[in-house]
Amino acid sequence: MPNPLHIISTGTANTASVLAAWERLGIEAILTTSEGDVREAPRLVLPGVGSFGAAMRLLEAEGLVPALRERLASGRPTLCICLGLQLLASASDESPGARGLSVFKATVSRLPDHLTTPSGPTTQRVPQLGWNHVEAPKGSRFLTDGFAYYANSYCLREVPQGWNAATTTYGVRFCAAIERAGVLACQFHPELSGRWGAALLKRWYDESPSNHANAPKKGAA
């Protein structure tokens, strides 16, 4: 029986889809809001749907912020999905004044709805809803090229220092996913990205170091 993984239950995320994705892979997933689990779980998933400020308020109300920060800083196996990636930043234009987990210093910004192209000004739809292409970095641990499903109005533009980033272009180039040690944070929804997404989930589960002693130190790329 493979080790179960823990999923932080945020109440508003599409948790049922995330659970179903792991079930299809034959991996048991347990919902949790316990600080002990956030510290100790061999593998943890932070799903996210909703707004930056509301999600941070929820994590603060559950008392999970310090444990999450430590876990992410030390590179323990953690998968962050969609808003989950944005929460690693320090701030977001979506919720001015709200402080993120601040694993790195960056401000999440809105996808542009007006673009300047060689043929003149044009508009694009926001939110970005649908399948877009992911370009993986060379030597990536988890990420590969492919099509991923997105449902986002905000994105992380600059690659945080010490992280590997896959990119996608929607008017602007942004971080499709970032990885460092056992942490994988995806702006897209791997649980909704067909076989490509399922393969990514499986790789993260199989390849991420499963105990604390093996986790690289903070700052390791």
Next chain:
Amino acid sequence: MLTSRVIPCLDCRDGRVVKGVQFQGLRDAGDPVELAARYEAEGADEIVILDVSATPQGRANQTDTIKRVRKVLSIPLTVGGGVRTSDDAKRLLDAGADKVGVNTAAVLDPALLTKLAERFGRQCIVIAIDAARTEPPETNPTRKRGATAAIVSSQPTSWHVVIRSGEDRRPLDAIEWARNATHLGAGEILLTSWDRDGTKAGYDLDLLRAVSSAVTVPVIASGGAAGPQHLIEALQAGADAVLAASIFHDGHYTVRQVKEALAKAGVRVRDDTVTF
């Protein structure tokens, strides 16, 4: 660059997929789990399930259908039909929906859209609009024959909103409603032409052009598709995604064949055959 989505639609009643013309004369079209799994394997980009049952028992079956479909489906699932409150939406999301479609209840109480968006995020909220062409007023024959641009544009085509599965036509302008609904909180529009639905005459392209230029959120075209050419026309008219039911249920085209035809016509579609 974002690709154009092809979305098979499953109209469900009592746990079975049904189909009909203009919401009437429903016939059995198969098992929703089997169809959803097959369409995903063929390259579908998303699945929409619309509950067309009218009874509380039918609604209970719907939750069970969503759970069963979710188990097998690894692409997005949008569910609509009978959503009246944000707790209704929560039940569908808990059962495995990724997006929730709302139609009648939002027309009757537009503030519902704001409540839903605040609770679940606007990317999760789809406003389903059934739009019918408004009959033109009595036309003066001489003016008709000698119509000039100025006169034609003073009588533009308009559409009004239809609710309660077609039993109720509102004096509500569909374009205006599309715009308002997105301001209130809808993150996507599922736009069905009531005149074209089930007719195989192609999507209402005028309606698509009018709505997609009036809003900034994605628009899904629905109602009237009989083949790949109709889907191509809809995407060229400004749709971000195309929804179809009977062309897939009847086995006239597989999703794969449709996406190949789209690619050939220069539409960017997702290649799902590469996984590593």
